[in-house]
Amino acid sequence: MRARQRGSAAVRAAAAGWPGRRRRLADADLSRADRILRTVLLVGTAVPALVLLFITAEMVLSALPALIYAGGDFFTHQLFTFGNLYATGQSVAHGVRAPLGASYGAAPFIIGTIASSAVALVIAVPVSVGAVLALVELVPRPVQPALSVFLELLAGIPSVAYGFWGVLYFGPAMAQHLYPVLTRLGVVLPFMRGPVGAGEGLLTTGFILAVMIIPIIASTTRELVRTVPALAREGALALGMTRYETLRAVTLPYIRSGILAASILGWARAIGETMAVLMISGDLLNTLPANIYSPFSSIAATIVDLLDSALTDPTGMAVHALAAIGVVLLVISLASNLVGRLLIRRVALGALPVGRGI
Amino acid sequence: MIAGVNRFLVPRFPAVNERARTVEAVAAGVSAAGASALARTARAGTGVAVDGLRVRFGAREVVHGVTVGFHAHRVTALIGPTGCGKTTVLRALNRLHDGRPGVHISGSVRIGDEEVYDPRADVRDLRRRIGMLFQRPNPFPLSIRENIALAARIHGLWSRQDAAERTEAILREVGLWEAVRDRLGQAPFLLSGGQQQLLCLARALAVEPDVLLLDEPTSSLDPGTTARIEELISALRDKMTIIIVTHNLQQARRVADEVCLLLDGEVVEQAPADRFFQAPADERSRAYVDGRVG
Numbered sequence: 001m002r003a004r005q006r007g008s009a010a011v012r013a014a015a016a017g018w019p020g021r022r023r024r025l026a027d028a029d030l031s032r033a034d035r036i037l038r039t040v041l042l043v044g045t046a047v048p049a050l051v052l053l054f055i056t057a058e059m060v061l062s063a064l065p066a067l068i069y070a071g072g073d074f075f076t077h078q079l080f081t082f083g084n085l086y087a088t089g090q091s092v093a094h095g096v097r098a099p100l101g102a103s104y105g106a107a108p109f110i111i112g113t114i115a116s117s118a119v120a121l122v123i124a125v126p127v128s129v130g131a132v133l134a135l136v137e138l139v140p141r142p143v144q145p146a147l148s149v150f151l152e153l154l155a156g157i158p159s160v161a162y163g164f165w166g167v168l169y170f171g172p173a174m175a176q177h178l179y180p181v182l183t184r185l186g187v188v189l190p191f192m193r194g195p196v197g198a199g200e201g202l203l204t205t206g207f208i209l210a211v212m213i214i215p216i217i218a219s220t221t222r223e224l225v226r227t228v229p230a231l232a233r234e235g236a237l238a239l240g241m242t243r244y245e246t247l248r249a250v251t252l253p254y255i256r257s258g259i260l261a262a263s264i265l266g267w268a269r270a271i272g273e274t275m276a277v278l279m280i281s282g283d284l285l286n287t288l289p290a291n292i293y294s295p296f297s298s299i300a301a302t303i304v305d306l307l308d309s310a311l312t313d314p315t316g317m318a319v320h321a322l323a324a325i326g327v328v329l330l331v332i333s334l335a336s337n338l339v340g341r342l343l344i345r346r347v348a349l350g351a352l353p354v355g356r357g358i
Numbered sequence: 359m360i361a362g363v364n365r366f367l368v369p370r371f372p373a374v375n376e377r378a379r380t381v382e383a384v385a386a387g388v389s390a391a392g393a394s395a396l397a398r399t400a401r402a403g404t405g406v407a408v409d410g411l412r413v414r415f416g417a418r419e420v421v422h423g424v425t426v427g428f429h430a431h432r433v434t435a436l437i438g439p440t441g442c443g444k445t446t447v448l449r450a451l452n453r454l455h456d457g458r459p460g461v462h463i464s465g466s467v468r469i470g471d472e473e474v475y476d477p478r479a480d481v482r483d484l485r486r487r488i489g490m491l492f493q494r495p496n497p498f499p500l501s502i503r504e505n506i507a508l509a510a511r512i513h514g515l516w517s518r519q520d521a522a523e524r525t526e527a528i529l530r531e532v533g534l535w536e537a538v539r540d541r542l543g544q545a546p547f548l549l550s551g552g553q554q555q556l557l558c559l560a561r562a563l564a565v566e567p568d569v570l571l572l573d574e575p576t577s578s579l580d581p582g583t584t585a586r587i588e589e590l591i592s593a594l595r596d597k598m599t600i601i602i603v604t605h606n607l608q609q610a611r612r613v614a615d616e617v618c619l620l621l622d623g624e625v626v627e628q629a630p631a632d633r634f635f636q637a638p639a640d641e642r643s644r645a646y647v648d649g650r651v652g
Contacts, residue, residue: 235561240512241482250499
């Protein structure tokens with residue numbers, strides 16, 4: 001009904017000529033092949049929506065007991081323990097029973113997840129945007145595709161390889177050479193103060209996550225740069241402005257909101273990253289990170305880390321607790337993806353590269 | 359305005375000069391309007407001389423050796439059917455084809471006594487001296503104020519102190535001041551198409567060009583704004599050399615002092631507008647003016 005009202009006057013006039021509603025194609029009008037195609041298309045459309053709905057519902061239902069048990073402490077407490085799985089007694093809170101001493105405070109994971117991906121974003125956005133603009137403006141045209149391929153190839157490196165390299169070589173090397181220098185920034189930024197630790201922590205993870213999301217932000221930005229009308233750029237060139245002035249006056253303002261959207265997509269990817277974070281984070285539970293070099297743990301990494309022992313909880317509450325932090329991840333991830341996509345649609349981008357899942 | 363080289367046409371181009379002389383002779387003999395146009399050329403100004411211009415896109419040559427003179431303080435209309443190379447010639451004048459893959463340009467373009475395609479030429483300053491208005495308005499995605507002032511500041515013509523005053527003066531000149539005075543800080547995309555085109559014209563005028571290139575500047579505009587822009591073209595003639603590409607013959611009649619007809623990348627005829635429309639010398643011009651071709 002709504003759609004019909006929005007149609008043009010001509011369409012409405014034509015529609016008025018029909019008896020009653022607009023006639024739909026009867027099944028008899030369709031060939032057998034058409035009907036099969038229609039069924040396949042309908043199923044294809046329904047599957048992603050149903051999967052998303054099903055997973056969300058299942059996660060929320062599974063998380064409920066732990067969320068009720070923890071109440072508001074879930075977001076504020078730092079202690080996350082499944083309790084004594086062999087004790088005979090039980091802890092009861094808000095009418096829900098859990099193993100003795102169980103506490104489901106998720107604050108360190110939530111903060112660790114957001115902090116590590118924020119660090120990644122701060123590093124990745126300038127690098128990606130700079131790389132793309134250099135690619136478009138500096139690199140000779142014949143070389144551009146070759147260099148673009150490298151950006152895309154970066155997305156093809158398995159995250160476990162990043163994790164392995166990060167924990168064995170990159171992290172220690174950074175802790176030895178770069179981080180001591182960075183502590184001097186502590187004068188201005190308190191969270192940059194030492195100690196720097198052994199290289200497993202927020203900053204190392206941020207670097208690795210940055211490398212992992214650069215392809216996403218860069219390829220989205222490249223598509224954005226392509227949407228800048230040639231006419232707008234020529235307007236600047238015809239005024240005697242250089243390529244760099246044109247970049248500042250035309251290209252960057254055009255893609256500004258798009259870069260924001262691309263960053264949000266990259267961020268959504270970073271918060272969900274599991275394996276590399278698990279290997280590099282230092283896996284620190286029950287404590288908030290003290291500085292930017294500090295070990296931490298993220299939601300995704302913790303779920304993988306603790307799932308085995310959670311399955312041994314006879315009350316099932318441990319699994320509910322992991323589901324609860326999983327829901328937090330799901331909500332952050334869906335919300336940021338949604339916001340990113342809405343923003344991108346606003347800048348009228350055609351095809352956009354989708355965040356790669358693991 | 360920085361005093362240009364103040365030459366009507368460049369003596370080093372015999373072909374151009376010869377044509378120019380013929381044109382003047384005919385103009386002097388034919389009409390009073392032609393004669394007044396001739397009188398205007400005596401004043402100082404920067405003419406543009408194109409000699410043997412060839413433009414090739416890959417293997418396809420689009421402009422086959424065009425030789426034409428654009429006189430200072432006159433409006434010259436480049437006319438011809440779609441695809442005849444008008445816009446290609448126009449864009450060659452301010453080197454807007456530069457950097458496009460597969461474009462080859464030969465021949466000479468001179469503005470004043472400066473060779474545009476001289477490898478040592480200062481392309482930035484050349485483009486500053488040659489303003490351009492495009493088929494569709496293309497304001498910057500910046501505030502209205504910045505649209506006007508940015509290029510002028512970059513070229514060191516305006517300082518931050520006098521920018522506001524000069525912005526107002528230029529906006530008044532194009533007749534846009536009343537419409538935008540309260541929203542100078544806003545983006546230009548909320549303005550109507552016609553207002554945006556006037557803004558682009560103001561932007562071009564802010565850098566004090568000697569030559570103004572107009573590439574079908576009114577093809578996307580309403581009649582009111584079209585009339586306004588045509589008025590401005592006539593008024594600006596006193597300050598600069600104006601070259602307008604149009605395939606609207608009525609517009610060429612209204613604004614042009616001189617007409618140059620291009621067909622298939624070649625100049626068919628260049629003549630004062632009155633004579634061109636009343637008594638074209640070439641049979642193909644007559645066919646085009648009568649609407650039998652194009």
